[in-house]
Amino acid sequence: MSSRAAAKTKPTDQQADRPARLLAWYDRHRRRLPWRAEAGERADPYRVWLSEIMLQQTTVRAVGPYFEKFLSRWPDVTALGRASLDDVLRMWAGLGYYSRARNLHACAVVVLNNHDGVFPDTEDGLRALPGIGPYTAAAIAAIAFDRRTMPVDGNIERVVTRLYAIEAALPQAKPLIKEMAATLLGPSRAGDKNSRAGDSAQALMDLGATICTPKKPACALCPLNDDCAGHARGDQETFPRKAPKKSGTLRRGAAFVVTRGAELLVRSRPDKGLLGGMTEVPGSQWLAGQADAAALAEAPELKGVTRWHRKSGVVTHVFTHFPLELVVYTANVPPRTRAPDGMRWVPVATLDGEAFPNVMRKAIAHGLDL
DNA sequence: GAGCCGTGGAA
DNA sequence: TTTCCAAGGCT
Structure with a gap:
């Protein structure tokens, strides 16, 4: 029996298997990045936070040198909280979206003064900090604290809308995408923790960055290709759907x-x-x-x-x-x-x-x- | 919800 | 050259 036939007769088994296949792929092909912990080790919340802020709408390549500069000068959130905003802005110059640097500094000050220099370990606690929105709160909670939540960034939006051939356009489709993305989390163990939620999230991001790319995705190498609705239709590149945007006036x-x-x-x-x-x-x-x-x-x-x-x-x-x-x-x-x-x-x-x-x-x- | 908010690389 | 877009958040 072909896998396609199996998918038709037992779709539930096929989908239930996805989180495990995703993590198995991640264990073999995950990217080594400066802010990531080694396999099996807990990531440093400060590094995760700093990298997540820098990576907002910014490529891994552009972030690399800035991350190293910041980490070298301010090794922890306490040091950053004691720095001057001017120094932070100077160090950030060239990376773009400068409100991120202002909020980065403001966040460090709040963590230092109101949280004894320790990051909150819950999604809600993180969400309340300056510069941390829904995506970043979920990402830090999952990656640094192993909370069972699935952040949804541009990569994951692309993977999920292709996997389910979601026709609704962004940003209206966000709630649906969030819901479907959560199905890719592994089963919870020991309550809220130890679900490898952070690895599941990073697996989807790596998949989106290296396989399920915006143009010419390498579907042949994808661990989820045999039950991807977009791949089956052949129009995977057309997802995610989004409304056309207008360019500004000179x-x-x-x-x-x-x-x-x-x-x-x-x-x-x-x-x-x-x-x-x-x-x-x-x-x-x-x-x-x-x-x-x-x-x-x-x-x-x-x-x-x-x-x-x-x-x-x-x-x-x-x-x-x-x-x-x-x-x-x-x-x-x-x-x-x-x-x-x-x-x-x-x-x-x-x-x-x-x-x-x-x-x-x-x-x-x-x-x-x- | 939609507009504002940078930069650099790829096609 | 033009267009897209890369781990979004704030108002």
Whole structure:
């Protein structure tokens, strides 16, 4: 009898077997990652938390060096809780989604001050912390504390919607996906714990990252291929279904790269919103439908600046919800020229250590011909 | 619920 | 070149 026929006659057995097949696959093919414990060992909650925050909407490759830098400088949550937000933002610069860095620091402070430096070991307790939403709470609870819960990230959404050929589109399908994902947890043993829930979750993530990929999934290598509804239909790549998204309107603005010898004029952005708390060079507003030259009216007022030099070309950058074009104006002012209110001079030699988002690094490089 | 919030790599 | 998207959370 073929496995296909078996699946038809005994679908219940086939599905009941999935958690075990998934874990067997994981034991053979799991990825070795810096924040992961060795097989059978309990993971360090601090490392799990730090990695989960960094991995939100960010690739494993991009996170690697940042994770090592943070762990080396702040080995535990107590050390991180005692660090300054500015130091954390500087260390985070370049990784994107900067509210994560602010919430990371805020979370460490709460754990240090309100939880004696020990992470809560329940999903609800974790969920209450800054920067920890439904996914991250479930992931930490399962991976670090072996709570029997299945986090649902982009990988698991993809695997599950293919496995069950779920037609409903995201984000409406999330509750259904969560429900179906939980069927891939192994049976509970000893109540809430010792179910290998963390391994089940990481198995699904690894499967999504290495086999059940967004494009051209390697179904032949998948431990669940013989009862995957998407694979049986042949349209597995079309899952998950999602509503089309709209691209933003182009915005334009100006950046002012002002040097005083070997120093650069900078300021800090407001704490919240786009690039919140990060460092920038002075600039105009970024507006849709604005002509390049109009932004010059918003140049900082500096004694000694008789005229601005407009660099040829534009700096382009694409944010999640809009593309941006910046024109760059430069000026060099005499020694001891005062920085305008709210601005400061920093040595060009130490720019790498500043909390510049990438768009600012581009603008500065353009202005300084780096 | 839908919009906001970065960056870099792959196709 | 353009598009997609990668271990989401906040408002």
